Amino acid sequence: MSIKHPIVAVTGSSGSGTTTVMNSFQHIFRREKLKAQIVEGDAFHRHDRVAMRIAMKEAEEKRQQFSHFGPAANVLDRLEDLFRQYGATGKGRVRKYVHDETEALQYDAEPGTFTPWSDVEPDTDLLFYEGLHGGFVGHGIDVAQHADLLVGVVPIINLEWIQKLHRDKTLRGYSQEAVMDTILRRMPDYAHYICPQFSRTHVNFQRVPTVDTSNPFTARDIPSADESFVVIRFANPKGIDFPYLLTMLQDSFMSRPNVIVVPGGKMGLAMQLIFTPMILKMIDRQQRAA
Numbered sequence: 001m002s003i004k005h006p007i008v009a010v011t012g013s014s015g016s017g018t019t020t021v022m023n024s025f026q027h028i029f030r031r032e033k034l035k036a037q038i039v040e041g042d043a044f045h046r047h048d049r050v051a052m053r054i055a056m057k058e059a060e061e062k063r064q065q066f067s068h069f070g071p072a073a074n075v076l077d078r079l080e081d082l083f084r085q086y087g088a089t090g091k092g093r094v095r096k097y098v099h100d101e102t103e104a105l106q107y108d109a110e111p112g113t114f115t116p117w118s119d120v121e122p123d124t125d126l127l128f129y130e131g132l133h134g135g136f137v138g139h140g141i142d143v144a145q146h147a148d149l150l151v152g153v154v155p156i157i158n159l160e161w162i163q164k165l166h167r168d169k170t171l172r173g174y175s176q177e178a179v180m181d182t183i184l185r186r187m188p189d190y191a192h193y194i195c196p197q198f199s200r201t202h203v204n205f206q207r208v209p210t211v212d213t214s215n216p217f218t219a220r221d222i223p224s225a226d227e228s229f230v231v232i233r234f235a236n237p238k239g240i241d242f243p244y245l246l247t248m249l250q251d252s253f254m255s256r257p258n259v260i261v262v263p264g265g266k267m268g269l270a271m272q273l274i275f276t277p278m279i280l281k282m283i284d285r286q287q288r289a290a
Contacts (some may be wrong), residue, residue, distance in 0.1 A: 002087035004238045006126045006282040009083075009134030009143075011201070012153035013069065013160065013194050021205065022130045022151050024271040028279055029128075037086070037124040042097035042223050044079045046072070049112025056185075067182075069189035070131060076133055076141045083146035086120065086127045094115045125283060135197030144200045147174010149278055152201035159209050159223065161216040203274065206231040207264060228242065228264035231255070231273070240274075248273055 001007075010021045013229060022038075047055050059066035066072060067210050081152040081227040082092040087213055098104050100160070104111045120127070135144040135152070144150060157164065161183060168182075191196045198204055209223040237258040245260055246252055249270055251264040262270045 001146065004205045005090040006148040006286065007083055007087055007129065007146055008126060008149045008151070008279070009147040010151045010153060011134035011136075011197050012134065013132060013190060021151060021271065022128070023232060025128060025275065025279075028272065028276050032276075032280065033094055034125040034282070034283065035121070035278070036155065037094070037122065037127045039082070039094055039127060039129045039131075041079075041129065041133060042099070043095045043114065044075050044131070045097060046075050047112060051140050063072075065188050067186040067189045068227055069186045070192050071119050071136070071141070071193065073138050073166060074127040074133065076143060078132060079136075080146065082120075082141060083127075083129075087146050090120075090124065092120045092127075094120055097286075112183065118126050125268055125286070132194065133197070137196070138193065144197070149203075149275075150201045151275075152198040152204040153187040154198055155207040155238050156209070156213075158213040158216040159228075162219045162222055164212060165216065165219075166222050176217065188264045204231075204233040205267065205271075206233070207267070208222075225267065226262040229268065230262050230264055230267045230270065232260050232262065232270060234258045245270070245273060272288070 008025065010025070014020075024037075028034075045052070054067055068074070078093075085092040085231045089137065095117045095267070096103075096107055098109045098111050098113055098115065100111050109115055129147075133143055134147060137152050138140075138143050154160075164174065164183065165179050168175060207228050209228045211223050211227045213219060213223065233256075237256070241245050242254060242260060246254070249260075249262045249266050252260055252266070252270075254259075254284055255261050260270075
């Protein structure tokens with residue numbers, strides 16, 4: 001953890017909604033005029049798209065567990081190196097995974113490949129990571145220890161699957177069978193490497209639908225924000241102004257001394273109210289140290 005060069009990490013599995021959280025943080029960064037180094041977890045995959053398919057086929061032939069959720073398919077030592085070096089010096093090396101044709105034009109690289117490693121932007125106020133492994137610990141690697149603020153995004157599992165099915169089918173053109181195969185193949189790594197991270201987070205956001213999601217593979221629509229609640233758990237509730245949050249977030253309530261439940265449509269507002277003071281406190285400590 002670092003006073004001079006703070007790190008915010010948002011961790012969650014594919015389809016969990018970490019991008020929504022990233023957008024909320026970016027609103028805070030713009031409003032408070034903070035320069036953030038954005039880091040996407042996909043950049044730390046070990047293989048590009050073609051090589052990953054080959055590696056998965058080889059793993060299947062050997063009956064070995066292998067997926068993007070597990071450490072074998074990622075360079076998590078480089079992720080920890082980035083967090084460690086940035087926290088100490090504000091420097092480090094990053095790259096970008098090119099997802100689609102739009103990004104291919106922007107980065108002059110083929111979709112499914114990586115840009116070259118390069119230095120982080122100079123003179124940033126903080127580093128912001130969004131991806132699968134912001135709270136990873138294992139195999140001699142401890143990414144979580146370097147995060148000043150670690151946030152988990154964890155929809156209940158059926159909702160997570162519905163979101164992934166709709167995203168991958170609609171935006172990426174995969175068949176339902178292909179998405180289901182991916183979900184099943186990843187489950188052991190999900191249990192061993194993704195779930196444990198949510199016991200290390202400082203704040204967890206878990207979206208719970210209020211409509212029937214008992215069969216996620218036949219759901220026609222993703223439950224809307226107004227058809228859900230968000231359960232927000234604080235690892236350490238000391239310093240959290242719960243009376244203020246209850247006043248500002250209409251129809252919210254406390255379910256435990258460290259848990260507040262808010263209507264799904266107010267998730268963005270809740271993030272602004274919770275994280276803005278935390279970010280400003282980080283920057284205040286940073287300025288005092290300087």
